[in-house]
Amino acid sequence: MNKKWLIHLVLIIGAVIMVTPFLWMVLTSLKSFGEAMQVPITIFPEEWLVENYLDVFASIDMMRYYFNTLMVTLGRTLGQLILCSLAAFAFARMDFPGKNVIFIVVLSVLMVPMQIILIPNYGILTSLGWIDTFYALIVPGMFSAFGVFLLRQFFLGIPKELDEAATIDGCSFFGIYWRIILPNATPGLIALGIFTVLASWNDFLWPLVMTNSEETRMLSVGIAAFQGQYSTDYPLLMASAVLSTIPMLIMFVLLQKHLVSGIALQGVRR
């Protein structure tokens, strides 16, 4: 019993460390600039300045940034879940000439630093006429070596007996993928989904280079623009940081359920 208390103690200390910067962000976002720059520090704002948030909305087109970011995130995530799981299945379960070579080639992409491909890609997207469109933001992000590798690792962990049995039952490859592998790899798919959503939502360098106009501007670029304007006005900066985080927070609360059901699904083994 007291062992449980020890676990709780450790977890609580950790949780405090994880959460404090976040709380401080919210608290600062509600202070005036003068109060933020006060010694000694005040923990809670003397006056709760909700106006700071209105100031952010007044300075930048937040709603448009939200919409753009949402579209890009959805497009990339759906694309990756479908395309990467198909490829991962082939690499984990199927036999074909050149498999190892192709897999190593795919893996090598994982190691390509983002910065190295930026300039040539700008040329490619220009020649496709995609610069400053949602194509540029979404399509290249639908292919992920990371996703293939992650799902392959998960698929390898699924007992082979399951699909061998299915093969004997006369199931096709796509059938095995669809009926055996995918249902058994839900945690992996959820993990890839979370990573892709987060990576897309937080992506910075790519949208910065590939888009110019307000019509295609993503949240991260918009927030950075805001920071360029208010270099050290911490309350306003923190307000913009909170605003950029809230949608992910909501998504996360929703996803918690999926995670839990994923666990439950694993528990009930057939």
Added chain:
Amino acid sequence: MSDSNVLMKPKRSRRKRKEAMWAYLFIAPVVIGLFLFYLMPALASFGLSFTSWNGINPPEFIGLDNLIRLVQTDSFIRSMVNTLVFTLVSVPLAVMLATGIAILLNQKIKGMIVYRTLYFLPVVTMPVAVGMVWKWLYNTDYGLLNYILGLLHLPQPAWLFNPNIALISVIVVYVWMTVGNNIILILAGLQGISETYYEAAEMDGASKLKQLFTITIPLLTPTLFFVFITGIISSLQVFDLIFIMIGDSHVLLEPLRTLVYGVYESGFEYSQMGYASAQAFLLFLMILLITIFQFAFQKKWVHYDG
């Protein structure tokens, strides 16, 4: 299947051909996409690293001049050392912490969902925002961290301004930021471990601690392997965080300069695309060597299948 009485050999090869066809179909979209948007540009950049390209005039072949210039540049050597230190400290730290927390979270304790949500908070925060918040926490005069240290009568360092601790300060932020990422992966891995193993061990009378080392950790190694591989690769490429925390003051840059920052600086601030490509190429080489090393050693510690 209707063709059950066909001879064995042709059937097998036909099935093999069919399998290969389906496999190519499955991998085609990803492979084409990766080739077009990742591999081809990477190869183009590789070629550029032997040129003096400035983004405007046609690239001029200058052989190994860029590499020779690099190894003679102090700031490049420093960026190399910083990158290695950053990775070798932050990744093992983040993985160890994440494994511990994930194992604790995986126990059937009350409030597990609450804890998990809290630990994931930094993961859902945009790196741009993380950089801004920590820069503010680290503020020497008005930051929360130094305020707390002051209350405890401890020294209040200039976190980002003292060249001796600046890198450590950023490593702390990076660990804080990535530990939740690792927890997601490791938790998913833990959940993949069948209860039956523990039930069997329980019947054999194995202690919880023994179960941890004989069941949990070994069965977790494929996941840990994955976490290490991807963790190291992304830590070698860390950029956003350092970029935001430096802001526009170049004086903070030197102790925090990493390889990727050098690529960005040479390529995008000074328009020396060739020189930048050479740095990117060395970074790529470093990532490649470390990854090959890890794969070579995976048989020593990674277990597939129960």
Added chain:
Amino acid sequence: MGKRVCTIFLMITLVGILTGCGNDTEGGSKKTLEVALWDENISGAVDASIEEFNKEHPDVEVNVTYTPYANYFTKLRTSIGGGSGPDVFWMNGPNFSEYASYGLIKDLEPFIEEDSDFSKDAYFDSMIDLYSHEDHLYAAPYFSDIVGLFYNKRLFDEAGLEYPDETWTWEDIEEKGDILADQEEGVYGYTAYVVSNQAGYYNLIPQAGGYMIDEDKTHSGFNSPEAQEALTFTQDLIDKGISPSVQTQIENHPRDMFMSGMIAMHPEISVNAEMFYSELGDELGVAPLPAGKEEGSIAHGIGWAMNGDTEQEELAWDLIKHLTGEKGNQFIAESGFSIPAQESMSDLWVDSMPELDLQVFIDAQEVSFPYPVSQNTIQWQDIEQAEIQGAFLGYKSMKEALDNVAREMDIILESEQINE
């Protein structure tokens, strides 16, 4: 089973089509001009000029894109390097020579010769000099920014001091600054600016009789006794607690501190006048920057440049003329943003905030120092800031830092000579 495969590929295509919406209709017959700049605060004046332009060219669509300054030149460079980029865009001093010498921006001289509407004489000399490359104008001056001494009247009243005026010397700044500084309240007397070189030591060095870069652009002046003197004075003000330290300046921008009443006197470029005024209102005052051995302050400004590869140079030139012509200058002046580059329009700007003595900025134009530039300004400025700020943070002595700057800068300048 094939049906499922079809469904999946259909979904992929759908995602592509749905999310890739927009921008497909661009291929219409309407001509477009792309315009890029970084400061959204000026959008009113820019839009007004474009409206004027559109009255003459109703068939031309002008798209304006604002990119944050921190990424502006990176982006511009990438897009022009990639063979595209905006047709008409903002240029500043540090980047100008590089763009002009690589032919990334068009020589405007042929347009000026054929166009009687545009006369270089109408603009401040400092601006024409700044945007001339080998005596050819490559960017049309838009507005000027020059340094003045802003102050907080409330803090002066509380200390019972007279406001600064044109008679003030640097000794006055030090003396009065010391009285105004109040450590317990967290109030500073003066900003000995280091995080901004333009509003800080770039004025002090020429005032001491020195230079940052010589006229031939072959030698650095940072290892001169004059530069040493200027930075020692800066250091003194910080050591005495009159000015926030460099660390504080980096962590909490003096501009923000001034706006929240934490600094009594703050040297700053004129572009910030309107922002300061809207934040501090009647508490804000402005005086000329004190003089040293020499009188004057550093002049800089923004110009409109044309993409070297633009396909519509006539239209682009016409737009530039609308932006930088009399009407365009009038819009700038009335918005209060900064001093219009045409000398004759400056009074309009002075009138835009009648409560402030903006005339000090116009007078400052008479005795301005040129902004130091060479082909790779950005490169040596990064070294300069890192070294000098490093010295202030105690990483090394000021002498060592200045020697480093001069050495590195000379190397860069030498390589520029070879490239030419």
